[in-house]
Amino acid sequence: MTEVARAAGVSQKTVSRVVNGEPHVSPEVRDRVLRVIKELDYRPNNAARALLLGRYRRIGVVSLGTALYGPSALLIALERAMQKAGYSFAVSSTLEGQGISVAVEALLEQGVDGIVLSEPIDDGTPLTLSADVPVVSLAEGLERTGGASAVVGADGVTAARTATEHLLSLGHRTVWHIPGPQNWWAARDRVRGWREALAAAGAPEPPLPPEGDWSPASGHTVARRLAQLPDVTAVFAANDDMAIGALRAFAEAGLSVPHDVSVIGFDDIPAAAYLSPPLTTVRQDFATVAERAVEVLTAMIEDRPAPTQHATTAVELTVRSSTGPARRPASPRR
Structure with a gap:
């Protein structure tokens, strides 16, 4: 730093101010010091700085x-x-x-x-x-x-409420939830938000299925069970990967998304917009x-x-083609 100060024709304190991004240095002097720093290939000694400044x-x-x-x-x-x-x-x-x-x-x-x-x-x-x-x-x-x-x-509770409210606004009588592992704070927040939205709308709360582990496979396992229930018309998965597994399970059961079942995820992973159908989801910033x-x-x-x-x-709700109006009551599924 002393060598930089000498070559730039400034004090060592001025060099220190430039290096640390502090104010009270004119643009001309700052540019000159930075030019000399580049020429001399100067790098701050962080160990020495920590000893001097305690940071x-x-x-x-x-x-x-x-x-x-x-x-x-x-x-x-x-x-x-x-x-x-x-x-x-x-x-x-x-x-x-x-x-x-x-x-x-x-x-x-x-x-x-x-x-x-x-x-x-x-x-x-x-x-x-x-x-x-x-x-x-x-x-x-x-x-x-x-x-x-x-x-x-991020406000996960509000996000889950928003996802659930979106499905209810489409005329679905209730919304089923595929939960994430309940030792995760985020998974608990999403269950809480789902329940709050159902209660506020006066919608019945379905039983909570076994929790998933965030993977497509676990979403697929839960959705295979839901596909056998005739009153399941809307599903909120706690993340996009489990929603992807649910889309596959519903397709295998001969159900159309969103005509028979609407599906919404959480996270807005890069692949979500390119699924078939593109996935409605909640995007975290x-x-x-x-x-x-x-x-x-x-x-x-x-x-x-x-x-x-x-x-x-x-958080932001991103509406795509995997959610739609509730279908008319259908005959029990096989």
């Missing part, structure tokens, strides 16, 4: 480490949001059975300024963390013994969730006024 410019993420669309898309969105905010990215996975506390400790040992909990599974016990850095959780259930924390996420989480966390890290501490991000 690593790095954020850790605790993630399940799965290839499932939702968690993986959110992880990518978090990395991009952190890079945009000027922070590097570190991840610790809970996939191999290590608990969240162990994953957090691994991140703290690496050196992070804050942590995002993107862990979707609830193991049934309260999560208590004693980390001495700010923490943002993307799900409920976080308890802190000290330090700043916040909860930021992972980029917005990630940006808001990083915005809240960096405000706490940098001692700035933080945005809303418990913020939810709206």
